Amino acid sequence: MLSETKKDPLYIQLYNHFRQEIEQCRLQQGEKLPSIRGLSNSLSISKITVEKAYQQLLSEGYIQSFNRSRYSVNKFEGNIIPIKTKHTLIKSDSSSKREEEVIYDFSSGEMDMDGFDFALWKRYISKVFSNKGRLMRYGNSQGEEELRTEIAKYIHKSRGVHVHKDQIIVGAGIQTLLHTLCSMLKLEYNSIAFEEPGFKNGRRIFTDHSFEIMPTKMSKDGIDMEELSKNEARLVYVSPSHQFPTGYIMPIGKRHRLLQWAQDVKGIIIEDDYDSEFRYFGRPIPALKGLDASGNVVYLGSFSKIIPPSIRISYMVLPDTLMEVYQKSASLYNQAASTAEQLALAKFMADGHLERQIRRLRKLYADKRLIFFDAIKNILGKNVEVNVSEAGLHTILAVKTGLTAKELVERALVKGCRIAPVRDYYINKSTEKLPQIILYFSKIPSNEIARAVKLLKEAWF
Amino acid sequence: MLSETKKDPLYIQLYNHFRQEIEQCRLQQGEKLPSIRGLSNSLSISKITVEKAYQQLLSEGYIQSFNRSRYSVNKFEGNIIPIKTKHTLIKSDSSSKREEEVIYDFSSGEMDMDGFDFALWKRYISKVFSNKGRLMRYGNSQGEEELRTEIAKYIHKSRGVHVHKDQIIVGAGIQTLLHTLCSMLKLEYNSIAFEEPGFKNGRRIFTDHSFEIMPTKMSKDGIDMEELSKNEARLVYVSPSHQFPTGYIMPIGKRHRLLQWAQDVKGIIIEDDYDSEFRYFGRPIPALKGLDASGNVVYLGSFSKIIPPSIRISYMVLPDTLMEVYQKSASLYNQAASTAEQLALAKFMADGHLERQIRRLRKLYADKRLIFFDAIKNILGKNVEVNVSEAGLHTILAVKTGLTAKELVERALVKGCRIAPVRDYYINKSTEKLPQIILYFSKIPSNEIARAVKLLKEAWF
Numbered sequence: 001m002l003s004e005t006k007k008d009p010l011y012i013q014l015y016n017h018f019r020q021e022i023e024q025c026r027l028q029q030g031e032k033l034p035s036i037r038g039l040s041n042s043l044s045i046s047k048i049t050v051e052k053a054y055q056q057l058l059s060e061g062y063i064q065s066f067n068r069s070r071y072s073v074n075k076f077e078g079n080i081i082p083i084k085t086k087h088t089l090i091k092s093d094s095s096s097k098r099e100e101e102v103i104y105d106f107s108s109g110e111m112d113m114d115g116f117d118f119a120l121w122k123r124y125i126s127k128v129f130s131n132k133g134r135l136m137r138y139g140n141s142q143g144e145e146e147l148r149t150e151i152a153k154y155i156h157k158s159r160g161v162h163v164h165k166d167q168i169i170v171g172a173g174i175q176t177l178l179h180t181l182c183s184m185l186k187l188e189y190n191s192i193a194f195e196e197p198g199f200k201n202g203r204r205i206f207t208d209h210s211f212e213i214m215p216t217k218m219s220k221d222g223i224d225m226e227e228l229s230k231n232e233a234r235l236v237y238v239s240p241s242h243q244f245p246t247g248y249i250m251p252i253g254k255r256h257r258l259l260q261w262a263q264d265v266k267g268i269i270i271e272d273d274y275d276s277e278f279r280y281f282g283r284p285i286p287a288l289k290g291l292d293a294s295g296n297v298v299y300l301g302s303f304s305k306i307i308p309p310s311i312r313i314s315y316m317v318l319p320d321t322l323m324e325v326y327q328k329s330a331s332l333y334n335q336a337a338s339t340a341e342q343l344a345l346a347k348f349m350a351d352g353h354l355e356r357q358i359r360r361l362r363k364l365y366a367d368k369r370l371i372f373f374d375a376i377k378n379i380l381g382k383n384v385e386v387n388v389s390e391a392g393l394h395t396i397l398a399v400k401t402g403l404t405a406k407e408l409v410e411r412a413l414v415k416g417c418r419i420a421p422v423r424d425y426y427i428n429k430s431t432e433k434l435p436q437i438i439l440y441f442s443k444i445p446s447n448e449i450a451r452a453v454k455l456l457k458e459a460w461f
Numbered sequence: 462m463l464s465e466t467k468k469d470p471l472y473i474q475l476y477n478h479f480r481q482e483i484e485q486c487r488l489q490q491g492e493k494l495p496s497i498r499g500l501s502n503s504l505s506i507s508k509i510t511v512e513k514a515y516q517q518l519l520s521e522g523y524i525q526s527f528n529r530s531r532y533s534v535n536k537f538e539g540n541i542i543p544i545k546t547k548h549t550l551i552k553s554d555s556s557s558k559r560e561e562e563v564i565y566d567f568s569s570g571e572m573d574m575d576g577f578d579f580a581l582w583k584r585y586i587s588k589v590f591s592n593k594g595r596l597m598r599y600g601n602s603q604g605e606e607e608l609r610t611e612i613a614k615y616i617h618k619s620r621g622v623h624v625h626k627d628q629i630i631v632g633a634g635i636q637t638l639l640h641t642l643c644s645m646l647k648l649e650y651n652s653i654a655f656e657e658p659g660f661k662n663g664r665r666i667f668t669d670h671s672f673e674i675m676p677t678k679m680s681k682d683g684i685d686m687e688e689l690s691k692n693e694a695r696l697v698y699v700s701p702s703h704q705f706p707t708g709y710i711m712p713i714g715k716r717h718r719l720l721q722w723a724q725d726v727k728g729i730i731i732e733d734d735y736d737s738e739f740r741y742f743g744r745p746i747p748a749l750k751g752l753d754a755s756g757n758v759v760y761l762g763s764f765s766k767i768i769p770p771s772i773r774i775s776y777m778v779l780p781d782t783l784m785e786v787y788q789k790s791a792s793l794y795n796q797a798a799s800t801a802e803q804l805a806l807a808k809f810m811a812d813g814h815l816e817r818q819i820r821r822l823r824k825l826y827a828d829k830r831l832i833f834f835d836a837i838k839n840i841l842g843k844n845v846e847v848n849v850s851e852a853g854l855h856t857i858l859a860v861k862t863g864l865t866a867k868e869l870v871e872r873a874l875v876k877g878c879r880i881a882p883v884r885d886y887y888i889n890k891s892t893e894k895l896p897q898i899i900l901y902f903s904k905i906p907s908n909e910i911a912r913a914v915k916l917l918k919e920a921w922f
Contacts, residue, residue, distance in 0.1 A: 012744065056743040059851075061682070061712015076714040110598050122590045125801075129583045135771045137571050172633045172773070172797035179640045183669035204793040208644035210671060221522070251522015253537040282517040283473065310596045310800035312633070332665040336633035338799040339771035340586075390520075 002043060010045055014053035022062050022073055033063060033071045103416035104452040106439045109275070109305060109393045112368070113445065115361055116308050120353065124344040131343070139339040141330050143170025143315070146346035151301070151315050154349060158358075159276065160290035161299060163317050169326065172312040172336035174272070174302055175205050180333060181298060181316065182209035184325045185235060185268065192235040192270075195223050197425035199244050199272060202237060211235075215427040218243060222250030225257055234267035241276040241285045245396060245425050245438050247389040255288050262296035268322075272300045277358050279391040280366045295319035303345070305393065305442075306358055313337050313345055365393060365442060368449070372441040375453040383461055385434065393442040396422060398434040401460055405435035411459040417452060463504060471506055475514035483523050483534055494524060494532045564877035565913040567900045570736070570766060570854045573829070574906065576822055577769050581814065585805040592804070600800040602791050604631025604776070607807035612762070612776050615810060619819075620737065621751035622760060624778050630787065633773040633797035635733070635761055636666050641794060642759060642777065643670035645786045646696060646729065653696040653731075656684050658886035660705050660733060663698060672696075676888040679704060683711030686718055695728035702737040702746045706857060706886050706899050708850040716749050723757035729783075731759045736766045738819050740852040741827045756780035764806070766854065766903075767819055774798050774806055826854060826903060829910070833902040836914040844922055846895065854903040857883060859895040862921055866896035872920040878913060 002013050021027040033039075036054065040047040054071055057063045066072040129135070134144075142148070148165040155161040171177035185192075186209060194203050196215035203213060214231045217224045223238055238258070240250035250258070262269050271288045279285065289299035299317040307313075318326060348354060376386050376397070385398040399408055405421035412419045422436035423429050444452050463474050482488040494500075497515065501508040515532055518524045527533040590596070595605075603609070609626040616622040632638035643666060646653075650672070655664050657676035664674060675692045678685045684699055699719070701711035711719070723730050732749045740746065750760035760778035779787060809815060837847050837858070846859040860869055866882035873880045883897035884890050905913050 052743060059710060059743060060746055061710075061714055061716075074712070074714055076717060108599070113593065113597055116597070118590050118593055118596065122587060125586060125590075126583060129579050129586075132574065132579055135579065136574055136577070136769050138569070138765075138770045172637070172799075173795045175795055176633070176637055176640075176797050179637075179669070186669075186671070201793050201795060204790070208640070208647075209669075210647070249520060249522075251535070253522055253535055255522075256537060279520075282513060282520060285521055304599075308597050309599045312795075312797055312799055329665070332662050334634045334636055334662060334773075336637050336773055336797045338633075338773055338802055340802075341799055 002045065011049045011052035011056070014045075014049065015056045018053065018057055019060075019062060022057075027073050029073050029075045031073050032066060033073070035070055037069075101413070101416060102418045104444050104448070104455065105418045106412075106441075106444065106452070107418045107420040108443060109440045110443045111305070111308055111361075112364055112442055115364060115442075116357070121307075121344070121348070124348045124353075125340060127347065128340045128343045134343065135339055137339075139335040139337075139342065141333050141335050142166075143168065143335060143337065144339060144342040144346060146350075147313075147342045148315075150346050150349035154354065155287070155299075155301060155317070158284065159273065159301075160286035161317065162290070167317055167320075167323055169316045169318065170335065170337055170342060171314050171316065172338075173304070174202060174274075174300055174314050176336045177300065177314060177316040178202060178205040179209075180326070181270070181322075182206060182211070184322055186211070187325070189233075189235045189268070191231075191233045192237060193223070193228055193231060193233040194237050194427070195239070195243060196427060197245055197422055198237065199239065199274075200425055202272060203427075206237075213427060218246050218248060220248055221254045222248055223258070225254070225261065228261065234265045235270065236262075236267065237270045237272065238288075239272045239274060240288045241273055242279075242389075242391045244274065244392075245394070245422055247387060247392055247394075247396065249285055249391070250288070255291055258288070259291060259294070259296065263294050267296065268298060268319075269296055270298045270300065274300075274302050275305045275392050277306055278362060278365055278393060280362070280369060281390050285391075289317060292319070295321060298322065306354070306361060307345070311341050311345070313341060368441055368444075368446050371446055371449050372439075372444075372453075375450045379450065379453045379457050383457075394438055394440040397437045397439055398432075399437060399460060400434060403435065403460065405432070405437070408435055408437060408460060412456055415455040415459040417455050417459065419456075463506065472510045472513040472517070475506075475510065476517045479514065479518055480521075480523060483518075488534050490534050490536045492534050493527055494534070496531055498530075562874070562877060563879045565905050565909070565916065566879045567873075567902075567905065567913070568879045568881040569904060570901045571904045572766075572769055572822075573825055573903055576825060576903075577818070582768075582805070582809070585809045585814075586801060588808065589801045589804045595804065596800055598800075600796040600798070600803065602794050602796050603627075604629065604796060604798065605800060605803040605807065607811075608774075608803045609776075611807050611810035615815065616748070616760075616762060616778070619745065620734065620762075621747035622778065623751070628778050628781075628784055630777045630779065631796065631798055631803060632775050632777065633799075634765070635663060635735075635763055635775050637797045638761065638775060638777045639663060639666040640670075641787070642731070642783075643667060643672070645783055647672070648786070650694075650696045650729070652692075652694045653698060654684070654689050654692060654694040655698050655888070656700070656704060657888060658706055658883055659698070660700065660735070661886055663733060664888075667698075674888060679707050679709060681709055682715045683709055684719070686715070686722065689722065695726045696731065697723075697728065698731045698733065699749075700733040700735060701749045702734055703740075703850075703852045705735065705853075706855065706883055708848060708853055708855075708857065710746055710852070711749070716752055719749070720752060720755070720757060724755050728757065729759060729780075730757055731761065733761045735761075735763050736853050738767055739823060739826060739854060741823070741830060742851050746852075750778060753780070756782060759783065767815070767822060768806070772802050772806070774802060829902055829905075829907050832907055832910050833900075833905075833914075836911045840911065840914045840918050844918075855899055855901040858898045858900055859893075860898060860921060861895060864896065864921065866893070866898070869896055869898060869921060873917055876916040876920040878916050878920065880917075 002010055036047055036050045039050050063071040064074050148168045151168050152165045191212035192206050193214045193216045196217050214233045216227045273287050276284050289297045302314040383400050387396045389395055405423050420438045463471055497508055497511045500511050524532040525535050609629045612629050613626045652673035653667050654675045654677045657678050675694045677688045734748050737745050750758045763775040844861050848857045850856055866884050881899045
């Protein structure tokens with residue numbers, strides 16, 4: 001039975017043998033195992049080998065000490081079930097199967113392949129490894145201090161938001177931050193107004209935390225104040241600088257009305273400033289948070305449009321009242337973002353590379369945007385209505401065919417183009433006059449945009 | 462007013478001027494702004510500069526188009542509040558202030574400073590950057606496929622858990638995984654039994670998701686089945702291989718009873734296998750999940766004890782029924798772990814480095830553990846009762862003084878030693894006969910353990 005040539009050491013082979021004997025009830029409960037000396041002699045193996053095997057069986061509870069030198073099979077309630085774990089193979093889902101067939105992905109705001117200098121980033125990551133002490137530990141639960149310092153400078157300069165580094169919490173993507181935020185908001189709120197249509201992956205976290213979601217329609221100047229006032233929510237999730245997916249900008253008067261509303265209902269505005277960097281005329285619209293004199297605004301920022309989203313770093317600015325709640329339990333939350341990436345990003349920002357990176361992308365996307373709208377005009381022409389937004393990385397297309405949104409998506413996919421319908425972002429999916437499609441241009445190579453739009457034409461018309 | 466030498470471009474200076482005039486009501490609502498041509502002439506600046514300033518004011522909603530070439534101040538409801546955001550500086554909390562005074566940290570299972578080869582890791586991270594395409598994207602929401610493949614092999618070989626890669630979900634720390642898990646479990650369960658004392662950062666996430674926590678006392682053979690059966694929970698969170706903080710191991714008979722319980726109540730066992738690699742005699746106790754023939758066990762694994770915890774990667778194995786629930790909404794969750802670190806770890810594992818790393822740490826900690834228990838015996842002697850565990854990175858010390866746990870912690874801190882009392886891990890903090898302290902030895906350098914334990918003696922006796 002035992003063999004020196006088998007892969008497992010002898011004591012493991014012996015342990016496995018007895019374990020099977022017990023599990024399959026060939027060794028009865030209460031029955032004594034052979035003595036260590038006896039077994040050692042009869043198998044011509046060392047006593048230590050037998051002892052180690054018995055010790056393992058003892059630790060796992062298969063046997064118990066009978067007297068000083070003998071062991072017996074433990075008594076169990078009921079039988080030990082012989083184990084043959086089997087698992088149904090999960091069918092790989094059809095969408096990932098189709099992945100390989102996708103040539104052009106219009107459904108995602110991921111970055112242009114030439115949009116980031118990985119050689120430079122690699123240098124910053126490499127530098128971090130010289131500081132072993134920082135990387136051996138769990139990180140600061142609120143985020144590394146150097147990074148929070150740089151974020152504070154950045155949002156002051158570029159977004160008009162003036163806060164102290166200790167008011168900033170770093171996370172690994174907006175969703176990890178929303179989990180923390182939800183757990184705090186839940187103490188006082190149980191429903192939240194959401195832009196309709198709006199950011200569904202954000203909404204999802206509030207659903208997960210059992211908030212009642214109140215879809216509130218979008219007007220051209222942002223969330224509809226009348227509807228907001230009518231429903232009972234005292235929380236609202238908005239993206240005033242550039243709403244997703246409509247692209248609407250909330251003007252200053254509306255911003256003040258919204259702030260006034262928050263003061264009146266003792267509520268909280270959650271401002272998601274996800275792609276504010278990309279405005280192609282004039283300078284970016286300042287953040288609503290910059291007007292927040294009374295501490296009613298939670299500000300959410302993300303790097304995922306300006307550095308590759310595989311580097312998972314985002315941040316949140318809390319008003320003082322919520323910060324106090326957070327600090328009481330901060331030690332119970334572990335930071336989810338990689339320490340190495342946080343430290344590398346902090347240095348990258350301190351050296352001015354993030355600003356350079358934004359300028360570079362703004363130029364790249366400004367050019368690409370022109371090519372994109374030209375292609376739509378020249379190739380799709382009067383078959384579509386297009387919303388020519390002056391900001392962001394996407395537009396909305398209303399397609400004049402008899403096809404439904406679902407059919408448009410499927411036909412585009414057959415041609416190798418992935419697109420997302422606007423209706424996916426609605427909670428109440430009412431029928432649209434014309435099916436609307438979100439088209440991101442950020443990821444499509446500039447010199448292939450015309451070809452990609454032609455594929456859409458072939459698919460639809 | 463305008464100056465070429467100021468830092469801001471002229472159009473921004475002009476924009477700021479009008480914005481202030483409007484906010485401070487020196488320009489009345491409805492009032493017309495100077496014509497572009499007129500202002501350009503009177504200030505001797507280009508028309509384009511004026512146009513850009515007006516365009517910005519228009520985008521932000523301060524002004525509206527009056528006729529083709531003139532603009533007027535927008536009408537707002539109520540006044541525009543002049544903004545002077547001020548923020549109370551959050552007081553930096555006292556515990557972080559004390560950080561610098563800590564010489565020896567017995568409160569954390571962080572890694573020995575020599576426990577990881579960062580030069581090697583850096584090579585693996587660097588290699589990843591050659592695959593730009595993978596890093597430009599949002600990662601696979603379930604975790605990178607290569608990593609899930611390696612995790613499946615690893616837990617099969619080392620933990621006796623046989624699953625397919627598609628049953629594994631990667632996360633950035635156990636807490637991000639628990640958030641996802643909670644949102645699924647909530648559909649069917651509203652209370653959960655927790656080991657008492659137990660892993661408080663895990664418990665916290667269930668509290669955040671409004672689960673009722675049912676503390677269930679620990680027996681020497683794991684969670685008390687009688688108490689578990691009496692309370693109404695059908696969910697239980699356990700760490701059978703090496704419970705934290707008690708260090709107890711759940712024997713095979715008890716494991717089967719627990720599995721039987723889960724089948725009977727149609728419940729779920731959440732198995733947290735956080736430091737199973739470190740057993741210094743014999744081989745690691747196989748995971749409970751390996752016995753789960755009926756799909757009642759969720760398995761949680763972490764790398765944070767075997768590679769530095771600043772690399773935030775953990776994983777979860779779901780039974781088929783939960784996996785189906787997960788897959789329906791997987792696209793709504795973004796992966797939180799860094800793609801670069803996931804890919805580097807996958808290759809690191811494939812090349813056998815993780816196994817080497819575990820062997821290396823096991824040797825390092827086995828030696829350190831002996832030095833540690835020797836020091837406690839020789840230096841603290843009969844003043845303490847010590848639980849000499851054969852696994853893990855910590856022990857529990859009962860300290861025989863008149864001091865409370867709180868006093869023990871404070872006095873140790875004065876001497877530069879951070880320790881954590883066991884009572885922190887209880888929900889119901891009943892009075893202990895003797896105050897109990899958790900001491901981790903993993904982080905204290907071997908040649909300073911004696912010195913560190915002497916400091917504890919000086920602090921307490």
